[in-house]
Amino acid sequence: MRFLLLGPMGIDGAETAPAGPRLRALLAYLVLNAGHTVPAERLVDALYGDEPPAGAPGALQSQVSRLRKSVDIEYGPAGYRLVADPEDVDVLRFEQLAREGARAREAGDPGRAAVLLREALGLWRGPALADLTHAPFAAAQSARLEELRAGAVEELAEAELALGGDPSELLPWLREAVAAHPLRERLRGQLMRALRRGGRGAEALAEYETARTLLAEELGTDPSPELAAVHLSILRGEEARTAPASRLPAQLTSFVGRDCELAVLVRLLGSSRLVTLIGTGGTGKTRLALEAAARLPGEVCFVDLSAAPRTALAVRGALGLRDSGAGDPEAALVEALRDRAVLLILDNCEQIVEDAAALTHRLLSHCPGLRVLATSREALGITGESLRPVGPLDTDAAVRLFTDRALAVRPDFEPDDTNSRTVRDICDSLDGLPLAVELAAARLRQLPLAEIADRLDDRFRLLSRGDRTKPERHRTLRAVVEWSWSLLSDEEREFAARLTVFAGGATAEAAGRVCGAGPDAEDLLASLTDKSLVEAGSGRYRMLETIRAYASEQLPSRSRELVGAAHTAYFLELAEAADPELRSADQLRWLERLSAEHANLRASLVRATRDDLPSALRLLTALSSFWWLRGLRADVAPVAAELLGALDGYVPGGMEGVDFDCGFDFGEAYVLCVLAAGAGGAVPGAERARAARIVAERDRPFRQPFTAFLWAISAGPSAGAERPELTGPDPWTRALARAGAGHLHLFHGRVEEAALDLSAALAAFRSLGERWGTATTLAGLAGVSGALGDTEAALACADEALVLFEELGCWEDVADLLRQRAELLRGAGRLAAARADFERALVAARRAGTPAALAAARSSLSSCPAS
Structure with a gap:
């Protein structure tokens, strides 16, 4: 039936x-x-x-x-x-x-x-x-x-x-589809591409103009970047192409040896929502995953879990989601991904396999457009998981890989009948493990092929008689790393061992300072890169985790303490140098620099919390504004909570306001520590009350200008953070205080007073070239103009603020401002444009990934029905 x-x-x-x-x-x-x-x-x-x-x-x-x-x-x-x-x-x-x-x-x-x-x-x-x-x-x-x-x-x-296909066959039903759905930009772009292929470029351009007019009249928006890209390609006489959004690390070497596995994996990802590549370390699971993702259309996001404390925080960071410090990060991810078609690559899941499995199950259950490709040394153990073992390369593939990498270090290397047999013997002795093969080929820069074969044979014979109860990765991959390590010079070994202090890689300058190599650091890094012990890209150097773990074992405990202290000192210096720049015209550049070093900054804070509390407090103070602007407070909240616990009894009562010789105010640092710890959950009442007492009793400005703002956001302006005596002498702090006063006037309906304070604050922020303060003040002035009935002036202020917030990546602020803009449009009777802004606010709230922003956006959208 x-x-x-x-x-x-x-x-x-x-x-x-x-x-x-x-x-x-x-x-x-x-x-x-x-x-x-x-x-x-x-x-x-x-x-x-x-x-x-x-x-x-x-x-x-x-x-x-x-x-x-x-x-x-x-x-x-x-x-x-x-x-x-x-x-x-x-x-x-x-x-x-x-x-x-x-x-x-x-x-x-x-x-x-x-x-x-x-x-x-x-x-x-x-x-x-x-x-x-x-x-x-x-x-x-x-x-x-x-x-x-x-x-x-x-x-x-x-x-x-x-x-x-023949454009003449496509065009009739494409025109019919566009007529039925005139606002669907993907359909419009497909019609334009079909017209272009049929040699009717003028008609294709006319379709774009029709779409642009419709979108402006019906939704108050411009064509999407995708449709604009099709338009531009037609103007240039090119075939229209669209580039999927992607967050994949760039690869520096060619892909060799797994063409069949790659084809199978690409097909499998078309039918399965969860695929896990399993196998021992060094088999090339990560590279295979990246190659497969690069061949698939659509949005791709790569997440490295090798050093992640929690899967959800790592995924959120990779997606670029801003966090306001409230709510469940997993729930925020569900909301951010619920309506998106994304391929999520979770790499190195074995580090936190249970946490990775739990989050993967939750996301797949609630996000129908999501697919996950995981790499791990063990299965995630989820119903519906498709497992693909990644084993050693066969001999022919391993020989091709060896030859490719050998030519990279020895352009004169020419495979022939004589040396091909030796190469095959080397690859067979290495069990075809890709990492081992690459390390062997890298030695051709210093050693003859025959000597590599002889020394490798000796090493494996020794290790084959080792402890059989050890995991296989210590009997095979560890042997490869240990062999490679033995071929390094004493200087290279010491430098490589010290380099393991970095989390998330390092610049040459940072490596030289922290590892004590000075100007020789670049040569040493280049040498280690040539020998495949370090990866290089985008001006940064990073060790493979297996090699990093082995190298770290070679570092004596006393040297580890010294290099750890140097690492903390270097990144404390960076953080304190960056902090004032975050309130300057150079704000974006410093935000990017700190973002690149976030893993190192966090590692330094963890170490200092354990070994050097004054440095930990200085780091926390200097980084507070960065964490706020980049939405990273939830990531560091657990460390701040540990630091808060370590401070119990550290300073006697009554000393909250004293300055230490090392140049920071303990009372202020304590307040910031309470605020940072609170981003991850409730802070005990005693600590919260102590922080409130410190603020209430304070009679001088804060050293960190963001402290008053962060306290006001957390406790409300009535908590006392707006008192004049807390305002410092620097122009940014005075501008922020003036802006805060303006927002308070506006809240209480004192429009003229609000306009005066906000206009003065705006002028000050503009003179500094600082984006966040400028955008925040413009949002307030939009409210002032709206209250005075000047809708066009209000919209102009809101539009300028939106550009600045988007540059900074403050998506929760973008969502709030779009809702404010939509209310202005609705008040002016422009209902279609208002609804379009409410819809854009929902998109921004999803990108922010915070439940509060999503709830507000959905509520606003539901209040503005479609016309």
Whole structure:
């Protein structure tokens, strides 16, 4: 028995259904949930809406009894279930075919995708649920299905364009699709590309102008970057192409030896939502994952978990989500990814496998567009996980890899009949492990091939008689690293061991300062890079984790203490130098520099919390504004909490305001520590009360200008942070105090006073060239102009502030300001433009990933219905 809902309702292919609107609605709802048990309460709500009559449950039983005479309905304590094969339900069949078609296209098989999508769209006979408009559930279900239908049309168009089909065949139905959905920019771009291929470039450009006008009139927005890229490519006479959003590390070497595994993995990622590459260290799991991701369309995000304290924090950082310090970071990730189609690469999961598995399960359960590609030395152990073992290379592939890397260090190396046998012997002796093969090839710069083969043979014979109870990675990969280590000079060994103090890599200048190599650091780093012990890219040097772990063991405890202290001192100096620059015209450059060193800064704070409390407090004080601007407070909150605990009893009572000889104010540092620890959860009342007392009793300005602002955000202006005696003499602090006074005036309805203070603050921030203060003040002035009825002036202020907040990556501020802008537009009667801003606010709130911002954006959007 076949059930039809994609058009007039029908059974067994005939457009007939049970008599009576209620009975037809009941059957339709059961068909939509075919194969699943539906509780009676849900069926009552579906049939009668929010206010069912008193006799609704009894009427439902009667209606089900009538239906069971013609269709198979099972009844149990949990509810009712229509027994039907999903293949016999046109809605379910359509959804399945559409999903498979989209996956086939993403996997690089447009031919199969086109076949599946044509079959899916061929199931439609008219508007979904066309004769069920009276049912309370029909409108939402119909809208959902029509959205899926439009998406399938877009996927089919993309597949047809990839196949290079005749534009004359594509154009008629593309024009029809665009006419039905004039605001869908992807469809419009596909039509433009088809016109361009047919030699009708002028018509393609006209389509863009039509889209631009419609978007401006209906939504108050400009064309998306993707549609603008198609327009630009046509202007340049190029074939239109779109580049998917991607966050993949750039690769510095060619990919050799796993073409078959790569093809299989790409296909698997088209059909499975969770794929885990498993195998011992050094087999190339990470590189294989990156190569597969680079061949897939769509958004990709790479997350390295090798040094991550929590999976959620690492994923949030990789996605660029700003955190306001409140709420569950996992819940924030769910909201940020719920409506996005992303391939998430979780690398080195074995470090925190249980935490990675729990987060992966939660994200996949709530984010239908998400796919995960994990690398680990063990499975995540989640239902539905597809495992792909990554073993050693076969001999031929290992020989190709050795030859490729050998030519990189010895351009005159020429494989021939004589040395090819030696290379094969080396690769076989190394078990075909890619890392071991690359390290062996790197030695060609210093040693003859025959000597490499001889020394490698001796080393493996020694290690083969080692402790058989050790894990395999210590009997194979460790042997390779130890062998490579033995070939380093004494100077190289010492430098490499000291380099392990860095977390997240280092610049040459930082390595030279911390490791004591001075101007020789660049030569040593280049040598270690040539020998594959260090990776280089974007001006930074990073050790592979396996090598870093081995090298760290070679560092004597006394040397580890000295280099650790040097690491802390270097990054404390950097943090204190950067702090005032974050309030200057050079703000963006310093934000990027600190962001690149975030892992090192955090590691320094952890170490100082254990070994050097004054330095820990100085670091925390200097970094407080950076953490706020970059939304990183939740990441450092656990360390701040440990520091707060270590401070218990450190300074006698009554000394909260004293200055230490090392140049910081303990009382202020204590307040900032309480605020930082509070970003990760509740701070004990005693510590919070002590911080409040320090602020209340303070009679001089704070050393860190952000302290007063952060305390006001946490405790409210009534807590005393706005007192004049707390305002420092520097221009930025005075400007912030003036801006704060202006916002307070505006809050209390004193518009003229607010305008005076905010205008003065704006002038001061502009003279400094500082973006955050300028944007915050402009947002206040937008409120002033709105209160005075000058909508255009308010919009101008808001627009300028939005540009600055977006440059800084302050997405929660962007969401708040877009909602403020939308209210201005709504007050001016421009409802379509207002709704567009509310929708943009929701997008920004999702990017911020904070529940509070999302709740506010959704509430605002729901208050502005579509026209």
